[in-house]
Amino acid sequence: MSQDSSRLAVIAEFGLRPAQEDPSLQRLMQAVADLLGVPTALVSVIGADLQFFKARVGLDASTTRREDAFCDHVVAGERAMVVEDTWSDPRFSANPLVTGEPHIRFYAGVPLRLNDQAVGAVCVIDLQPRQLSTSQLAVLELLSQHISQYLQLVREHQQLQQEHSLMDHSPAVLLKWRYVRGLQLMYVSANIQRIFGLPFDLLQTQQQRFEDYLTHASLVEFNFALQNHHAGVAHSEVNLQLQAPKGQSFWVKFSSQAFFSEEGKLETIHALVTDHSQDRYMEQKMLETNQQMRLLLDASGLGTWDWHLASDTSKVNRRWCDMLGLDFELYDSSSRFWQGLIHPADQQQVQRQLQQHLSGESAVFSTSYRLRHAAGHWVWVETYGKVVERAADGTPLRLAGTHRDVTYRKEAELQDQKQRQLLSFINKAQTAYLQHRDLSSACREILPELTDIADSQFAFIGHMQRVDGQPRLLIRAITELAWNEQSQQLVQQYQQGALYFDRFDNLFGQVITTAQVVLSNEPHLHPAAKGTPAGHPRIFRFLGLPIMLQQQLVGMIGIANKLGPYTSADAQFLQPLCTALAGLFYAVEQAEARNKAEAQLQHMALQDPHTGLPNRRAFVQHCSTLQPSDLGYVLAIIEIDHWPSLAAPLDETVADAVLLDVARRLQKAVRASDLLARLGESEFALLLQHTEIDMANLLLEALLLAVASQPLMHAAQPMAISVSIGARYVTPSEDADLTLHMGQADAALETAKNNGHNCLIWY
Incomplete structure (x- = not known):
């Protein structure tokens, strides 16, 4: 793991976030500022992009950019740093915090370490240059150690409070999950192996998951409890059946408590698991006996x-x-x-x-x-x-x-409500696309509503495209999940609009290859199922819907992990969405085809059809956008010598071939940064930018030689050919006047032709 990733992981573990300054540390840093006689004292934390503070004295800003933060240097170096005068230090003299508010002149900081990882700094700042004695720096080091211990105690105290809240229900096996785009088991008590025979080491190191030992029916109950926590339910209690590796079966009572951030987002889930096998056995036997009576x-x-x-x-x-x-x-x-x-x-x-x-x-x-x-x-x-x-x-x-x-009535009401909701977000998707012409954004906007209306945990919308001649499914919208570094890269590709699925030998691929609805409430038994990547939440129900346009598959919708079984009614209910997306896909394809055609027409309007060079219009458009430069630029007009007499005995096809050959010689002789265009039948224009006149002269002389050095072959007979060039150097101080300067270059060309051709004349 990189230093950045390790630091951010520790920051997340300790729950350090902006705008959460500690009053106790605030008072402590005020005392430090008074003791050292400085106006500013800080306890900083270096996040991914920002520097924020657990305590700040004498600084108005609650955050700064990471790249401007002095403390980022302390963290990167993992050692104390003293800058006695920032004006004379080349690392910081141009820093925005030096040249602007708060006008730092002196800085001294030591690393703030948590779990042996530098996450920030304890520092003091002055607005005047000064020195810091060795003993004063030692005080800062000792202070940083105490602050680290204090933050550790705060974290342990918070954990203890959470554990006590859960332990009040009943002491048993304790499990803790952290929610970061998905649940990650961060703690399991060692007695799980003694009580239930589950491998503690494999669970603790996340090589195995608790839910791997649940029966399929209990896995549904387990996921239902977790989904309710994610929806805001604080406490849950369900009965689950565990299957231990050695074959033992246990009925357990799973009591879970969810903990949320101040913003209401799920952070952790703690659970107590107790053996309920005997009670369950008696309940089942009594139920079976009494049901008969x-x-x-x-x-x-x-x-x-x-x-x-x-x-x-x-x-x-x-x-x-x-x-x-x-x-x-x-x-x-x-x-x-x-x-x-x-x-x-x-x-x-x-x-x-x-x-x-x-x-x-x-x-x-x-x-x-x-x-x-x-x-x-x-x-x-x-x-x-x-x-x-x-x-x-x-x-x-x-x-x-x-x-x-009133189940029948309520389900009818809910069905009607869902129907209205479906029509509403179909209209929402169409409106969003028409407003912004961004299909992926429109799909992403409705995806949460799709998962909600389908009572599902995961969903994606895919659009079939051909890339390098091969069919691939472009993911327009998907429930974002990241459980390891590789999956994080997939999330980044998705956010950049470049996530494709190109393997269709799996469950969702059946929708692509068959253009049929795929419905499976037991995916592990489906012949096309390939499982999920290691660490990915288990898919225990799946529904795939083809998006068809004129009897051709153009995309698909995939939804997974509904609380109850998927039915054909679910597929039928979502068919209007498939139809609406098909229309949007068609609109996108039509818009792309139209844009491609317009671009092609624009290219044709600016290209000479015989030589493939830019034409006069393209040359004038380009020159109109020229920006002033320190070196000025050169305009040159080039004409094939004696062209009327050369072309007269040739048929049109041969004459065009000669023109093309001359154009290729000219194109080959100029630089990639130069612009060569055809102005008329035998006339070309050349723009040399950012080139001193001496170098331009050499380039134009080389151009003469490139054309005249080797005769053209016609009817097995050599044909001598040359060009004349008139050039105008436009200095940096001159105003841009293309008509004037081109006329002057043309005048120089006439002089060249009058001087015997095959020469360069400057205006």
């Missing part, structure tokens, strides 16, 4: 419930249990059981409305939410309840109500 459902179509708050027990009828596939005899009467069935995304809403009713803010408790069915799917229920008993002081004692299964 179930009687007919209650005649009522409503599920009823009666909750006694003081004892936290509730009674329900058989219909209530039947809605959720539960055995009436095994119903758990505690509120925790009911709350545990609520969809994580609905829990806050239900709790808020329940508390509003219990506190008297609402007349009834009425809401719709999802409950987990015993078979694993979700049931929409509409609940209506009311406090039916209160204590003398108004405290609610008893709450009763009904449940109605």
Whole structure:
């Protein structure tokens, strides 16, 4: 790992970010400034592009550019640096922080090390030149060590607080993940090998992942819990089945807690894993036994419930249990059981409305939410309840109500809502493209909405193109994931609009090769599946949709890891998006073809068709853009000597061949930076830029020789040929007047022809 990467990794590990200055360090650095008699004292951190501060005294700016930072030199050198007078130090005399605010004249800094990695500096700054004694520099070194220890303690304290929050639930195997564009296991307790037989060393070094030991069904539950954390759910608890390497099977309770940044972004997930095998076995046996003894459902179509708050027990009828596939005899009467069935995304809403009713803010408790069915799917229920008993002081004692299964209605409503949302972001994509003419940007703008409406974790939109004659899939938009250095390079290619997929011998490639929908809820069993790159999150469901235009495949949409199974209805639902993208792809191809044709026409308008040289129009356009230079430039007009008499006995084809040969000799004799153009039948123009007149004279003399040195062959007979040149040197002090200077060069050409031809005359 490079020094930059190592430093940034440590900065991220310690959670150091701009605008998070430490009050304790602020007071300490004020004391340092007072002690050393300087106006400015800083604790700086060198990020990827910016320098920011954990403490700053006497400096208004909260960040500076890294390339301007004195402290970046300290970090790069990993040793103390003292600059007694910046004006006399060539490294810093032109630095913007010296020539401008805050006008640094003196600097002294020592490295700030965390985990033996220099991440910044502890420094003092003065506005006047000065010296720093050896003892004062030693004080700075000692101070830097203390600040490093302080930051380490702050980090350990934060970690301890997080661990304590999780340990309150139940002590067991502890796992910690860090979220950086994907989950990375950063800690696992060693007892995982003793309790569950999982290899601690392989997990700790990230050669294996915890989820590699989950059954397929439990992997779905595990990913569902992680996706809910990513959506903002703080706590989750699920039952998972582990398969140890030696064949043992464990049912575990997976209790996870998510921690978020101040901006609400997921940072870490901590989890406790406890052995729940015996309880699970008993629950399963009891469920299987009692399901055989179930009687007919209650005649009522409503599920009823009666909750006694003081004892936290509730009674329900058989219909209530039947809605959720539960055995009436095994119903758990505690509120925790009911709350545990609520969809994580609905829990806050239900709790808020329940508390509003219990506190008297609402007349009834009425809401719709999802409950987990015993078979694993979700049931929409509409609940209506009311406090039916209160204590003398108004405290609610008893709450009763009904449940109605409204799954069909809610799913129809959600389908209608999704349909409107789909049409909305189709229109959004079309509008974005029409405004900016950037198809990739338009696709990227709608990608988050695509993953949301498809209830999926990952998605991409690809556009078929031919590159070097080979079919390749240009990725217009994709869920960005980076799990190692190689994948980071792919992300960079994608951000630059240059990410292509050219191997189609895999699951998504089946969409390309067959032009058919590919739907797989168990990709590991699909014959085309090749797995995922090492470290890539596992794909446990996949849906690929071809984008067709006039019965030809022009691209595809791929989505993966839906919470529930993909169905043909999902493919049918997204078909309008495929159709809209096909139209956008066609518009892009038409625009590219039109631009290519316009460019070709523009090229033809500026090119002489016989010689391939620029024509008069192109020469004039180029000369009109000339910029002043210290050396001036030369305009020369070249004419083939005696052309009318030479061309008279020749047919048109031969005459054109002679002209082409002369043009090639001239082109070969000039430099790449010179501009040679054909003005008329036998007349050429030459522009020599950034060339002194003596050198220009040599070049033009060489041009005469290049044409006349070897005769042309016609009908097996040599044909002597030469040119005359009239030249005008335009000095740097002269105003640009192309018409005037070309006329003067033409006058010099006439003189050359009058002097016997085959010569150079300067105006």
